[in-house]
Amino acid sequence: MKDKTILFPGSFNPMHMGHLALANYVCECMDEVKELWFMVSPHNPLKEQNHLLPDELRKAWVESAIAGYPRFGLSLVEDTLPRPSYTLHTIRALKQSHPERSFVLLVGTDNLEQLPRWYGISDLLAEIEIWVYPRPGYSGEVPAELNHLAHGIQLIDAPMMEISSSFVRESLRKDRVIxxxxxxxxxxxxxxxxxxxxxxx
Incomplete structure (x- = not known):
């Protein structure tokens, strides 16, 4: 069996220690994980962009944040794909360019509730396993519409980190020392x- 490469997509607006602690946990505590690649989403079709830092700033921040831990990487594959960016297209592009790797998608329980709305979700779950980490205020239940595909979704017992990027942005605006x-x-x-x-x- 191939070692797993975890794909951790997000706006990372900006990345904070909660993101890094979760990724560190997945690399060190989950079986057969070789590495984790962060993917900075250029545009999420389900979210507004009003408060989104410029793509280049967010990518530079992630690249700087992950320096020094060899199992972390930054994937820029979405920069090469048409907009809007859909996860199904991203996964297919990665599997085509890296056939030697076994990819797993990492998302939070907040995204779990939205999975039925994702573009091509049935095709996506046929392509890749999804690991779901806990987020405050979300149950972690697989939506009823996806019960027939639930074998491809695994809830992981990762530590719950109650840090939000919105808190970080507000604090930086107000010159808080954090x-x-x-x-x-x-x-x-x-x-x-x-x-x-x-x-x-």
């Missing part, structure tokens, strides 16, 4: 660029 919420590897220059953008918004 070093223990943010990756220590973020450069001062990048930090100032993000804060400047947030304050303009």
């Amino acid at each position: 070093p223990y919420f943010l990756p220590a590897t973020i450069s001062e220059e990048l930090f100032e660029q993000v804060v400047s953008w947030l304050k303009r918004g």
